[in-house]
Amino acid sequence: MKIIPLSEYVLENGQAKTAEALGVYQSAISKALKRNRRVNILVSEDGKIEAEEVRPFPNKYKSVDPDIAVTP
Numbered sequence: 001m002k003i004i005p006l007s008e009y010v011l012e013n014g015q016a017k018t019a020e021a022l023g024v025y026q027s028a029i030s031k032a033l034k035r036n037r038r039v040n041i042l043v044s045e046d047g048k049i050e051a052e053e054v055r056p057f058p059n060k061y062k063s064v065d066p067d068i069a070v071t072p
Contacts, residue, residue, distance in 0.1 A: 006032060006039040006051065021049050 010018050010029060018041075019026040032039050038054040 001045070002043040004041045004043060006037075006041055009041040009049075022051055 006018075006029070010033065013021075015026050015029045015033075019029045022029075039051050040054065042050050042052060044050075
């Protein structure tokens with residue numbers, strides 16, 4: 001398995017193709033890049049990709065509503 005930062009993967013493949021492969025909208029990729037979220041793309045041996053976000057644990061910024069992001 002190969003691990004590639006989202007920003008590098010997008011430079012090689014573009015936002016639209018990355019979004020399609022992950023099953024999300026292109027705007028989600030754009031927003032993640034704009035907010036400098038630490039997202040890694042995991043590329044398996046058969047070429048399938050998935051993404052994971054690296055976040056601090058425990059997260060001291062907790063949201064009351066899970067749909068609302070809390071920023072420091």
